[in-house]
Amino acid sequence: MAQVSEKELSSVKRRISSVANHLVPATSGSNSGSVELNNASMSDSYHRIHGVVPCHDVVWRIACDESGKEFTDIIYEKAVGEGIAKITINRPERRNAFRPQTIKELIRAFNDARDDSSVGVIILTGKGTKAFCSGGDQALRTKDGYADYEDFGRLNVLDLQVQIRRLPKPVIAMVAGYAIGGGHILHMVCDLTIAADNAIFGQTGPKVGSFDAGYGSSIMSRLVGPKKAREMWFLTRFYTAAEADKMGLVNTVVSMFYFLSDFQQENLERETIKWCREILRNSPTAIRVLKSALNAVDDGHAGLQELGGNATLIYYGTEEGNEGKTAYVERRRPDFSKFPRRP
Ligand SMILES: CC(C)(COP(=O)(O)OP(=O)(O)OC[C@H]1O[C@@H](n2cnc3c(N)ncnc32)[C@H](O)[C@@H]1OP(=O)(O)O)[C@@H](O)C(=O)NCCC(=O)NCCSC(=O)c1cc(O)c2ccccc2c1O
Numbered sequence: 001m002a003q004v005s006e007k008e009l010s011s012v013k014r015r016i017s018s019v020a021n022h023l024v025p026a027t028s029g030s031n032s033g034s035v036e037l038n039n040a041s042m043s044d045s046y047h048r049i050h051g052v053v054p055c056h057d058v059v060w061r062i063a064c065d066e067s068g069k070e071f072t073d074i075i076y077e078k079a080v081g082e083g084i085a086k087i088t089i090n091r092p093e094r095r096n097a098f099r100p101q102t103i104k105e106l107i108r109a110f111n112d113a114r115d116d117s118s119v120g121v122i123i124l125t126g127k128g129t130k131a132f133c134s135g136g137d138q139a140l141r142t143k144d145g146y147a148d149y150e151d152f153g154r155l156n157v158l159d160l161q162v163q164i165r166r167l168p169k170p171v172i173a174m175v176a177g178y179a180i181g182g183g184h185i186l187h188m189v190c191d192l193t194i195a196a197d198n199a200i201f202g203q204t205g206p207k208v209g210s211f212d213a214g215y216g217s218s219i220m221s222r223l224v225g226p227k228k229a230r231e232m233w234f235l236t237r238f239y240t241a242a243e244a245d246k247m248g249l250v251n252t253v254v255s256m257f258y259f260l261s262d263f264q265q266e267n268l269e270r271e272t273i274k275w276c277r278e279i280l281r282n283s284p285t286a287i288r289v290l291k292s293a294l295n296a297v298d299d300g301h302a303g304l305q306e307l308g309g310n311a312t313l314i315y316y317g318t319e320e321g322n323e324g325k326t327a328y329v330e331r332r333r334p335d336f337s338k339f340p341r342r343p
Helices: 006-021 034-040 045-050 100-115 157-166 182-189 215-224 226-235 241-247 268-280 284-296 300-316 319-329
Strands: 060-062 074-079 084-089 121-126 131-133 171-175 178-180 192-196 200-202 238-240 252-254 257-260 263-266
Touching: 074 100, 084 100, 084 268, 100 121, 100 157, 121 131, 121 182, 121 268, 131 171, 131 182, 157 182, 157 215, 157 300, 171 182, 171 268, 178 182, 182 200, 182 215, 192 241, 192 268, 200 241, 215 226, 238 241, 241 252, 252 268, 263 268, 284 300, 300 319
Parallel strands: 084 121, 121 171, 131 178, 171 192, 178 200, 192 252
Antiparallel strands: 060 074, 074 084, 200 238, 257 263
16 A cells, blocks of 8 residues: 655645635534634634634623713613623513613614724623513504603604614624514614524514514515515514524524533623624724625615715725815815826
8 A cells, every 4th residue: 555655644634624724613502602613623824813712701881872861771881991882672571672762772872882983893682581672662552653751652763773774883683582573673684693592583563463664574585585584474483593593594593601610601792792802803994894885785875875975984085085175275276197097
């Protein structure tokens, strides 16, 4: 039998390792999390340079917006020393169903996180492990929407959906328990969804006399395909996290907890933070433009406007753009002759 030389052996090893580097773990949701698994198995120069994503605990600090008004229906936090904001719907006794006040507070917190240049990623979640959000508070439903402190109804969750969609930073839904009705739509309009293994997804609209014929239908159809979207809306079934994963409704499923010695540790947030940190290592402008590009076709004119706004934003930072403004301010004719007409 022919002997294999050291050189041939090392060449085979290199090729196997190169192929292995392109494999993603077959199962998501291990306790160690997909990011760690991927990185651990990769030894190419890209991974040597960028290294593994840190997994130390995050320290949360309560945040407020510029109004300084306290939040009652949500908890708004920012991670100390990291670009992560976390917004938690805080009505666990109602399975985190929202009322108009909840939505108003969510809009305020999302506005603040958008304007805060130290924030690069926003997590949306629900208090406790039983529900992410169970949709509109049915006890407050009126003939014209949902009403709490006012004597007219609102459907202001629609404004929140648009806000999340247009927000130039990634929004990650961290889902434990039920994501139902308007709550299910909220997770769908987020850019990514990290689900715990106890998560349950579904629409109830046609059972409780409601429907979302906007993003709730169109984005769902994009995510799971037109047939599955019809199934979700027409039959109003609930789906497990594993089923949602298979349907493309979520990015990954992780076990809610893991056990370290005798202690039960929170795993869902740990994994979500890893995803945040991985995003935060990347170029914020690239992420911003990509988010608008990924939404552009589906969002029509509004989508194009968002993408176009990003082009203007970048152009303002160029010498060429600046020449136009400077010439105007100096009351002279602009000289664009030095700028290339690229092929
Ligand atoms: C989510 C559940 C499946 C959970 O069931 P479980 O058995 O775990 O818990 P309970 O049912 O006992 O609930 C505990 C407690 O919470 C109250 N609660 C739960 N969800 C709601 C809710 N959405 N509104 C009001 N209250 C809620 C429940 O009554 C219990 O209270 P107790 O006092 O009895 O302890 C299950 O709870 C469930 O199916 N919930 C209802 C889900 C639902 O139908 N949501 C509404 C869909 S419609 C919608 O969300 C919606 C909102 C909008 O703003 C729109 C705007 C524009 C277009 C469309 C919209 C839209 O469709």
